[in-house]
Amino acid sequence: MRDGWEMVIGLEVHTELLTASKLFCGCANAFGAEPNTQVCPVCLGLPGSLPVLNERAVELAVAIGLALHCTVAPSTFHRKNYFYPDMPKDFQISQYDLPINAGGYLDLSDGTRVTIERAHLEEDTGKSTHLGGTGRLHDAERSLVDYNRAGVPLVEIVSGPDIRSPEQARRYAAELRAVLVATGASDGRMEEGSMRVDANVSVRRPGEPLGTRCEIKNLNSLRSLQRAVAYEADRQVALLEDGGRVRQETRHWDDGLGQTSTMRVKEEAEDYRYFREPDLTELVPSEAMVARVRAALGPMPAERRAALTALLGDAEATGDVLDTVIQGGLDAFVRAAIEEGIDAGLALARAANELGDAQGAGRLDVPAFVEVLARESAGRLSATQAKTVLGDLARAGGTADDAIAARGFVPMSSEALGAVVATVIGEHPGEWSRYVAGEDKLAQFFIGHVMKATHGQANGQAVVAELETRR
């Protein structure tokens, strides 16, 4: 950000809810089925059909609201009217002036707090595929619509305009995703579109009123979010410094080009003609239901982060490693390992790097994780081997014993290792002389050659020990 400017960011996050059926009908809510196979008169909006609210969706919405410290209140549904082929009724049933959840907040690991204005229920639209042209509706030769997604329950979580940097925007979205997963309401998968983020970005001189904002769409990853917000803020500052004016508009993020571009300007924006949905009655969550949902909520990421931090004591852990572990739901692994006496730094590193953003824990269970790290600590697995086995277990599950045996990772006897070390020394007499003469950093050279000769099975520390006995 250029000196003398401040960015103001608010995020709108849509998450699909993990219900068995859609928001207003009994059709399955599942990703990936053949197009237009999970549909019925209601979610196709056939004439005469009527919506009936899914109670499980309400419970999950309440769970999200409680996790975000919102007030859960009696609410109503409205119709948001606009024509679009992937919307079967040409209106979307959403919530308007009375959302089910309002007025909460989310605390981030960097100590900042982002307010939550509302988290309301609404139905998803179908999915359009545009063939020909640029792949957008206006110049397509043909458009295909899959209504399987139409009527899937969504909660839209609207933050206050509290976010001040692209980095904080990414942190907020990552922490919110972890909260959604922790409530059981969402799988948080941005790549499948089950969590979607839109960003409202404006810039101003500190202390001045809010500037004109642009809304950025098509942010399919946390990385896209951070890049897009940074790009957009820079664009607006450059425009203003050149004496221009920011136009209120919706902009499309192109991840390949790394830029935003105009999608539609405010003047073209639709008037949605919101009015109360006459086919649904007021939604009044009962105290008993709210209490039941509250009681069933597990610990949220902030709580788990505090618990893990306390356990780590003096151990070094940067905020990012800790966030990866907490947001990936890996803290139970780390805690169990530490309780078994494994070095906290090793446990954090293996959890964050091997199971973190890349793939998650998958089918790996806590006992297997602890066992692999215990063997690595005892020198019975090399670091390379431990990482390989963790990857195998995350993919396929099973016990540590079986996974290690399947790879043939038997610890080398000191005789066998000694023989390899002797051979390597014999092949590199010059380096050996320098090492003996005191050039300690050559240890790495020998370790590398021993690793190569043993296909990574040797333990680095054991190699150094062997070198020392021969020095």
Added chain:
Amino acid sequence: MNALEIAADVRAGELSAVAAVDDALEAIARRNEELNVFVHVDREGARARAAEIDERVARGEDPGPLAGVPVGLKDNLCQTGVPTTCGSRILAGWRPPYSATAVERLLGAGAIPVGKTNMDEFAMGSSTETSAYGPTRNPVAPDRVPGGSSGGSAAAVAAAMVPVALGSDTGGSIRQPAALCGLVGIKPTYGLVSRYGLVAFASSLDQIGPLARTVAEAATCLEVIAGHDPRDSTSLPEPAPDLRGHLDDGVAGRRVGLIRELVEGADPEVVAATRAAADALSAAGARVIELSIPELRLGLSAYYLIAPAEASSNLARYDGVRYGLRVDADDVTAMNVATRTAGFGAEVKRRIMLGTYALSAGYYDAYYGQALKVRTVMIEAFARAYEQVDTLLGATAPTEAFALGAKVADPMAMYLSDVFTIPTNLSGHAAISVPFGRGATGLPLGVQLLGPARSETRLVSAAAVLEAGREEA
């Protein structure tokens, strides 16, 4: 033949359902070309169902209280596989893959739908002249309209094609044609009959109800279709009321209010008929007082904002994408526009425009918002009246059946024919129209009995008194 007699004879094995259906089909064949009552006749479906009913009777089963009774269905009620057009070109050829709850319940009671009746396009009209399939003529006087929008259902009963038919009432669309065709028509309490499978016009006002020649037939039909339905979130939680058991309750000791605003401006014959109905109720032991509810005068203007607003949203789905008419064009927006331009008639377009405007930013508060307030005021005014009396009495329509074409060019004049029926839709209450008296040219007139929510039992007993009084008069 009366529906109850048919059902009794079919259940007793003295009349075959096939014969009853054939009678209906024959009556339809005789006059449908002249009157344009049915837009679709389901000959094969009806006869097959009738044969099934006869087999069940032969096996000793009881097919239900409407066994073998041919019924007409207004063409905005879905029946699996049977064309449903709502009187519109935009739904030409559409066959719903499911049946309305009310239709399912009729079938479950042994009734046999013989076809779909003509209606004003999307129920927007009071004369059945806005149908894309041509106007329906009044069987009593074929140069006159049958009323609307359920004019086809009214004409089907009045022409003795079927003994009962279902209509829908958003602003008077069952009661006004019932009055103009000399029939009984019931607009049930909002939520008493499930709207699932009724193609929506104005969702907060629409109710399905019966049209029949007698109170007993209409009450029996309503009992069959009423009761909670989990597929309609606005459906009342209670089961169907016992109406047949209250037909002979009489009105002794009942307090009835003759409402000034529900007769003012009506033809002198209509005013006289309503006063005569008041006398008949008095004679049967009711205490009749005259009441004024000035708020009812606000009903028409509130209705013509609320109903079009909801309709503008309900009718958005007819966009050419998924079903019904599609007029191809260069891009999807142009296709939407071309389809809707060709598919909707003038009255539907007028109301979509009106409703869209009423909901638009900058106008919402002054129009739609204001209309909602009026609706609340009217509900409160009704509540005050019902502290004084049990039942309200008024005219159903301000005139007898008018000539075909007389009001087509003057929407305001047309809208005024629902001025007495609209308040009950806005309040969500119950009302029944019963034939009573004759107009200047000798055509039938109707009077209306109104009651609070779930007052159908009281309304049918009062209507039965008027029915008997009319026969004696």
